[in-house]
Amino acid sequence: MASAREQIRSLVRSGDPFDQPAEDMAELQLEAAREAFASHRERIPLLRTRAEETGVREITGLDDLVPLLFSHTSYKSYPVSLITAGRWDRLLRWYSTVSVVEPDEVDVDGVRDIDEWTERITAAGHRPYITSGTSGKVSFLNCDGTDLRFLHDILENLTCWPDPLPPDPVRRGYLLAPASGPMRSIDGFRWHADVFALPGETRLLTEDPMRVSELMSSALLRRRMAEGVATPQEISSFESASGSREEELGAAMARIVDDIAAHRDEPLLIAGMNNQQFTLIQALRARGIPEGGLHPDTLVLSGGGNKGRALPDDYQQQFAAFYQGVRRVRSYGMTELQGSCLACEKGNYHVPPWVIPLVLDEAGEKLLNPEQGVVEGRFAFLDVSLEGRWGGLISGDRVYVDFSPCDCGRSGPAVLPDIQRYGDLGGDDKITCAATLDSYVRGMIHG
């Protein structure tokens, strides 16, 4: 008999994993949560500490999961100095407290920078996906081989759900991304290209791999500024390097725009994060491409939160208008989650069965999940499919989740389209005179 977690993962090939009988599902999920807790507690010290501290010994109900949820900052809780001082063994030890990676699995001998450190972990059979926030410090989210295969299964079976796209390689591909890099979106785009694009017909924004050290450069520079050792010349070089990088990417984007304009009557694959997608749409509009002007077999992938409100509030509507008539993946998700919540015909985001949604109060302490009906709160979850790390996490998102069957006819739960970050909602405007040095250096280097 397969474990509950395997049974849940196998639902991805079931035809409609989002429409499962609620009661059976609840039981299976709880069993899978027990399995995940039991196995991860053994291997992930941070989870073990948390369990001991909160006194949770077993999972008897969803309430037991709440104190075990991590916040997104746990995946970037390493001291930056470990990177600046090149303490790669120490950084690995940190990583082994938040993932199933064991220090002696990975050889960090002779590692020269954070990119090589990341590659060594990959070489050991894990994939440390990174996400970047506005602070410049990146999170490392571990996946193992099982997780990567599962991600691949999701894209082969669920791309464009509820009307899944047959895996035919018939499109000209455009990936508004670097050639490679430890980011889940980049892997996702490439895998989609492998499955849905013509072999050898995929254009990239840049052939260079995405470098973690480059993503972290603002955090590293910020640290030097805080220490008072960054020189004006160093800051100036940083600014101009980012400037020329933007110019290069601008030129690459212009070439892609030309190519898309020339081939818009053919099926295309256009994949990119929301801000690149937005730039692309603006440029295509400027070239006179009308709304709904692309081939109907075109597949569009987009994603990425609107961090720091870099995009206009109505960017989603603009995407929908420009890309009308083409196939789009519409989802609500985050790197922390395996496979996203996908939008049904009614526009609600259905939570996949391997994800137990836990709607919490704003403070992230109390579980609000009702039996039925809609509840407002902070989105948290346990992704029971994850093997490489503990899948319990509290997000920064304010959501409404409907636990009743959806108007599309499927059983719930579904996240309703009105999703916002608590940070953007404001809520209070407490003023205090106590602050961090960050206030003094932030804003001086790119937000």
Place this chain on the structure above:
Amino acid sequence: MSGTTLPGEPSVRTEVVHVVRGEVDQAPPVGHGRGDSAFTTPALDLDRLVWPRTEPGPAFDVPSGEIVDLLVETGEALKADREGLLAEALDRMVRVSPLPAEVLERAYAVLWRSFQRINLHAQIDHELGGADVLDGWREVRLPEGRIAATRAFPPRLVHIIAGNAPGVAAMSVVRGALTKGVNLLKLPSNDLFTATAILRTMASVAPGHPVVRSFSAVYWRGGDETVESVLFRPQFFDKLVAWGGESTIRGALKYVGPGFELVSFDPKTSISVVGREAFASEDTLRQAVEAAASDATFFNQQACVASRFQFVEGSEQDADRYAALLCERLGVAREFSSADGPRVAGELREEIDVLRSLAPEYRVWGAYDGRGLVIRSPEPVDFHPDGKIVNVVPVAALTDAVAHAGVATQTVGVYPDTRKAELRDALACAGVQRVVSLGRAGGMPPGLSHDGFYPLQRLMRWVNDE
């Protein structure tokens, strides 16, 4: 979609009182905030929040002696609180402030101290060089022998005050009154009550007094452009006096321009440095730790003067002895702190849990229950210790600690006193504004500079007769 279950709206919304030109405003209420922190305020009448430039402010010509008397009487009235205005404010504060009731109570009990005569005179004398320049024209002899005159003329001020300690409201009212100018106070959502309680107390002492009529205190949501773009104009105000909060200061900058100046009490952080003398005996160690714990817990570490990073001159073992003892003393109630603080927030907790696993380079004392926690690390931690968390970093020499002070560092507490002289120039060079004896970080003495400038002097408009 079926019925929505939302977290219940609070049954009683907290009512916030506005004072407009010295009187309690009777406008109909409007709602603010979400969930448990929802409250109502009277609707704003923007016209009543400015004092027309075509006429002098009500108190422009009131002698400073009379203002000092009024403030002293207000202080007495605050101490007695006969009308229960402070009690009422305190009751409401407890519901919205992150500070525990006992700390607020003790802070309210000493609000009157800011109104003591000796303190008011210290500000006038040390910051302006005497009352003469406030009450009239001070003669000055120019280099070529000609006589000119100068006056500290009453300004038109709009204050964005901080709410992390009630004393900020008292300090703002005192400074505003001493300038004789007109003062619009914007209430922060973490202290919607102290300023109005003080102003109402002053009004009860001297109803209709010109100084009373020179004050308004109202709430609008910080950054609300429909209010700020209208009021923050040189036609109405000379200066924006803004207390910390990065977004406040950055938001305020939009409006600064010719004729509308920013006086900013920037967001700040504070540290302590402890010399090896602390390890001379059990007694000295206890002394140093006691002083350091007092500095670290000021307003349960909500204040900018509260020390968060402490650099200890000694070995790792010395630092560990210090840290262990410090952790014990953080959980002690003092005048401006409680034994229990807020529970350590989830995100910080995880960062600290991870550091625990990085032993022996890092060591942690204490729990997440808010009674105090100390982290010893080879260098300062990346995150912002908050809520009675102290990061102890051993250094070979105190001068090494100077590297960790910067423009954001306001107060540096030093142990023992005799080491201050050796460090103060270097600290000042790094950007620090106050070097104090360890244990003296809280309660800035009136008459000294604040955040690197003399506030009263900055608030005035200096006008010459040449």
